[in-house]
Amino acid sequence: MCGILYSARCSSREFEGALPLMAHRGPDAHGIIDLNDATFVGHQRLSILDLGTHSNQPFVSVDGNLVLSYNGEIYNFRELAAKYSLECRTHCDSEVLLLLYQKLGVQCLGELNGMFAFVVVDRRDGSVFAARDRLGVKPLYIDRRGMALAFASEIAPLLELNPSYEWDEEGLRQYVKLRTCFGSKTIYRGIEQLPAGSYYSNGVVKNFWELPEGGQEPPSDEELRFLVEDAVRLRMVSDVPVGSYLSGGLDSTIIAGLSGVEDVWSVGFTEKNEFEYAQLAADSFGLKHTPCVVDSVEFQSTAQDMIQKRREPLSVPNEVLIYLMTQQVKLKNTVVLSGEGADELFFGYDRIFRWAAGAAKFDLKQFDKLYSYGSHSDDEIVDSVLQSHLKVAKSTEDAVARFFQLDHLQGLLRRLDNSTMSASVEARVPFVDHRLIERFAGVSSDYRMADGVVKSPLKRLFSDIVPSRIIQRKKVGFPVPLEKIPFYDSSETGTVMDQWLKFNLRTLTGCDGLYQYIIKSP
Template identity: 30%
Template sequence: MCGIAGIAAIRGRATTDEIGRITRIVAHRGPDDHGYLGYNSSTRMACFNKDEAELQRGSERGYDVLFGHRRLSILDLSESGRCPMSYDGGRLWITYNGEVYNYIELREELKGLGYRFTTGTDTEVILAAYRAWGMECLHRFNGMWAFALLDVEKSILFCARDRLGVKPFYYHWDGSLFSFGSEIKQLLALDRVSKEMHAGVLFDFLTFDTYGCNSEQTFYRDVLDMRGGHYLIVPLKNNDGWAPRPVQWWDIDLRRKEAGRTDRQYADRYLELFEDSVRLRLRSDVPLGTCLSGGLDSSGIVCIVDRLLHKAGVEGLQKTFTAVSDNPAFDEREYAQAVIDATRVDPSFVLPTPGRLLQDLERLLWHQDEPFLSTSIFAGWCVYGLAREKGVKVTLDGQGPDEMLGGYYTFMYAALLAENAANLCVGTALRNAQGVHDTLGFSYPRIARDFLREVGKGLLPVSMMSSLRKARTLFQPAFFDRGVRESVFLKERAELSEWRRKAGGSRFDRLLYRFTKHDSLPGILRQVDRNSMAFSIEARLPFLDYRLVEYTFSLPNEQKLLGGVAKQVYRRALSGIIPDKIRDRTHKLGFVTAESEWLRQDAKNVFMETFNKISTSAPYNRKPVQERFNQFLNGQAGFDTMMWKVFCTERWFAIDAQRGA
């Protein structure tokens, strides 16, 4: 895990002071080592040095390509693992962030083809795999990655991102220079990159609790985010008229379906894939631990790790890290303790508090680069901080099953009910409706409302129209009009009808796909990466092993949702492995905070002060924001996420202003 940076001069020359600046700014991503590469395509001379000053002294020839790298040492901790790394006599160079977990198997396969290795790193395996198989090598990797590979012979940069975008790759193109990095702040540190906000993305965030969707656009108009499952070729020669056009190399195939198996057979195959995913992600030369929320997903990881360590005869205890709360409604200590009692672990706990949130908020926002939807991100921040205090550099985390196995209990059920009704499966629809009511306590009117909207409007979010009405009262008229025009979210929804006709799969399949690829998981992955790397920790996500993802999407709907209970195949697969108290849970919290309580009490004055300072140039009107917050404080209205979003955005504006100063 590392921080990468690069500049390719399509026209003109890249400067060493810029590569030094955008590499140093992500030192937190790689505190163990660093290195630079300067390459001149005319002379085909490369200058590799750890010393930025040495790179500067060699720059009189001029550089077409500059790489910067910050290393977090996880595999092969020796200096031979330093990046940027070369291969094949300097014909290939790479700066790379991530892990290819099946590197041992790939290395053996490549040795059989005659390739030689001088390090124990997965980085060298990537280079050899590219030499052997070209860009098709991506399909052989099992892991998470973002890299830029310089092919000297072809005079190109080959930039690629893992299937689901676990590792980030941001870029900027100004018509002359192509620049990239692991974080937005790197590109904003370049004078040629404008810090102008993208009104549509900000509008989407404030209005719909989302942004970006399936778009590359970030909050900053000049900074783009290459999507997961894409690659990009940057030609260093013969490049007249070139502009970045990422190419999709992987996607989830909704047409592929498993059928004809029993429940037990589906579950056994799921367990086989899940256990192997965890096994691969235990490969590390540094201390490793597990984030344990007490929920179904993280508990499964802890129990599988315990099972694998026991099989391997490892006597050491697995380290676990859990966020707890003083508010019983948000405290999952009881469930985490059930897992701890059933396994051999060394548990640690952290109590996120509103005081620490306010104390850490500026640092948290600086690392995130963009505002975020709620304070739940702060619980994860505290957990990674705890892991770092305990000397752990790698964690296993449980993101993914909610999106892929129907763990979000709101309008996912409405989509499934609508599908059953459309297929005249009235009995199944009624049983699912009864299950939702019995399991979650949702009212029948709420289910009926969501059901009718799903049938009538396809897969539009239930609250879209009411969100727009609320936004019109809160926002300045000019911002509202511009936001609607430039909204990435609304544009994508307008184009979804054609996508639905082509994608295959059922309505429910497409909803799970949308949550996994568009609306939910990408934002979570951004937050996990920034939170973990803020503490120089590599977060590994076993549920996002591509084999498990593809298998999960191929399963029949009833293996995901049945009788109002989600994650059916996962619960069945983990039977006898995780405590029944966890396996039978039908409600979830994860790493959350008592947000509403914090706003009413400890953080009240800070929020009021922030709202009172909203300027006339802000996108929202001060008066309705203040009124809504006062109604909330007086008990006249419930908690509204808009209050946090406005507060967070205002604090982000302040940090952004400091960056531009």
């Protein structure tokens, strides 16, 4: 887990000033390769596998032609090394990735089970190849402003290299209405996200993975149990200690129980938390549970600091709690397991999925009412992020399922990456294993919510390890009492979430003008 940076047409001084802005992503090693007078590849390393200096990056091929800067984990790297008879000098997945790319080119992407974002530069002709994992667990930004091309794991170093920017109105409208940016959008014009499941080559971005279309039969109990257990097993590959988040909800309890970790972690406020259920789950597995308590003043100051350092607004308020909890996690664990992805697979957002399952025709207004954070009207933006799903979906249920699996999940994964990497911890997400995602594409709500029971397959299948009180408890969101955070003003119009979104843009820009412009712009 690391920070990567590539830039053409900058000075060594400029590059050396930008890369350390991601030191939190990789505090264990720092490397820069000067490809010519104005092109550089850089890397900040968080050591997870093969901890020796010989595995530091940027990684150079034996023939000296290719230079790799890579962020993530390839969980099946040992199997791939054996399958393709790769001659490795190290025991790290970085070398396997580079050798596999050398051998297969773009076709190597289909062989990888993991989370990854990487850039490979060919010294012979200066060409650049970049790619991002199927579901976009790891971030990668492309800076197309001006004549210089740059890639980075975060936006801040790109703005350091080129401080001149303009706001992207569509990206801002997406954020203020839907609390995150979708597709390739960011809030900055000319700075894009490389879309999940895609690669960049010769100036063109192409998909290498698509969510399967059409319906399919549900998995057998044996198949589902194997897929979940194997997804957790793979994510235990590590040369450093692994822990697990444990909210006391179904998803995190299953992961903690299957993983065999020693330490589990939860977070909340004194007056609002899930510590009782987290302790119940920890006790049932004999794990050490550490509850992390946050107060409202600490929450606001931390949120402001995160926004200013990242040069981006936060998505949802619990992003701050995850970061503060992960600071404590870092004292014992450099890797942590998390339950993101289960709600998308098993229709855990029951209110919206129950509506979708029973809707004869898609209703944009109803979707907006059930999903959006911003209370103002912006049908154009809501429609634009749904269009790609509505075009291929056979029903409202299918369209909503695709949206949550491909787009909504992106916001959660960015939240998790930002919060954990800011604390120099690698987060892994078993429920985002692409084999699980592909197997559930098109499986109906009759299975995922059998007899009206949310996450019915998981509750039935893992009742042998999950305490009955947790199986039977009502689903709750990640509790953040925003009305008690200092920025909240009860005299203001709009919802508390409107105030959260406004607070983020105010912190970023120093005023409310941008927020007011965006909510009036449609």
